Amino acid sequence: MTPRAVLVGLPGAGKSTIGRRLAKTLDVEMLDTDAAIEARTGRSIADIFATDGEPEFRRIEEEVIREALAEHSGVLSLGGGAVTTPGVRDALAGHTVVFLEITAAEGVRRTSGSTARPLLAGPGRAEKFRELMSQRVPLYRRLATIRVNTNRRNPGAVVRYIVSRLETAAPAGETPPQPVAPTPTAPPTPATLAARQTGGRK
Ligand SMILES: Nc1ncnc2c1ncn2[C@@H]1O[C@H](COP(=O)(O)OP(=O)(O)OP(=O)(O)O)[C@@H](O)[C@H]1O
Ligand SMILES: O=C(O)C1=C[C@@H](O)[C@@H](O)[C@H](O)C1
């Protein structure tokens, strides 16, 4: 079993919102690994960060993601920083990974109402967001098989775009069809000319 789509992106990009709506449209289950971590540990993410530290959070997160990639067949939405763990990046190979793109300004705006994001807590949120962006955007881009700009699309439009791309994209694990390049018409070499004249006999 493999997820139909794995959503990645910065905090506020819409992984939870789009994940729920995409799952509903595709009529499949949605699994948010942040919620799965809280359910498994019986603790909030903020508490795990504060008490045990980020490395321990990333360890649990990788475990939960590896299991979900093997067992979940619906839509999977990952925590914003999951891709910083090399083991998570390895585990994502061959999956349909959707990168929800967002600008810093819109990301800061969308995350302003919540205090539940430890890495954006406290003053200087815009600066912290830009820092996360510069570290992570190259990783999201490298992993993505589908990219969607969510800045000027409402959630419904984001979901419609992803569904249309899922219909045309190659199944996870297969190389997408490459555009057919015109066959180059190189001038014949002396050897081919000779072969033509002799009908291929030497
Ligand atoms: N395409 C969109 N257009 C406008 N607002 C959006 C869009 N997608 C999500 N939002 C809003 O942005 C906020 C953050 O969205 P959401 O919680 O889904 O992000 P997230 O990627 O799951 O964040 P986190 O990484 O912190 O879990 C919510 O208030 C949501 O309604
Ligand atoms: O951006 C991050 O590193 C995080 C994002 C959230 O989804 C949670 O996974 C956690 O707060 C860490």
Ligand SMILES: [Mg+2]
């Ligand atoms: Mg979320």
